[in-house]
Amino acid sequence: MLGGHSLLSVTHDDDGDLDRLVRARIRAIRVAQGWSLEELARRARISPSSLSRIETGRRRLALDQLVDIARALDTSLDQLVETDTDDVISHPAIDAAHAQMRWPVRADPGMAVIRQRLTDPPPDNPSRLRAHPGREWLVVLSGTAVLLLGNRRLRVETNQAAEFPTMLPHAIGTAGGPCEILGIFDRDARRGHR
Missing domain, CATH: 2.60.120.10 (Jelly Rolls)
Structure with missing residues (x-):
């Protein structure tokens, strides 16, 4: 079940790497905005302790929370979990x-x-x-x-x-x-x- 508060493990060839990447992105965007844990937690309507555990990997990533966090960070869920960075360089x-x-x-x-x-x-x-x-x-x-x-x-x-x-x-x-x-x-x- 994807709705409500059911937990979802983000799937990928290497789940651990994607998991760490998403957590690092959340923290990096929050810090770039100059927001404390409390500020992002307020905007995402989750507790600061939950957000802290998400950022540090002590809590599983839940789809509904990732959607709320992405929205609070003014990004999309797709951008938060995007892994296609193979073609970084393009030629004119x-x-x-x-x-x-x-x-x-x-x-x-x-x-x-x-x-x-x-x-x-x-x-x-x-x-x-x-x-x-x-x-x-x-x-x-x-x-x-x-x-x-x-x-x-x-x-x-x-x-x-x-x-x-x-x-x-x-x-x-x-x-x-x-x-x-x-x-x-x-x-x-x-x-x-x-």
């Missing part, structure tokens, strides 16, 4: 025609990170601005970019970032010299830039 796909590198975001296959070198200013003709569903986030790695966003013309300097809904007509180019940008596109924005 090179699009030489558009002078960009593209990396898929595994957590959301519809998202992509794109690195692009821009050498041209943004278009002068407002009819060349694009609009499409989605959101876009970009950071300028070097140089200065010019972002045309609706009726606005924004300079984005090195180490500055911009985030905007892509339903606003937009275009990006350089301000007098080459610049490199790193952009994160959601599924809809990525489709709109194909």
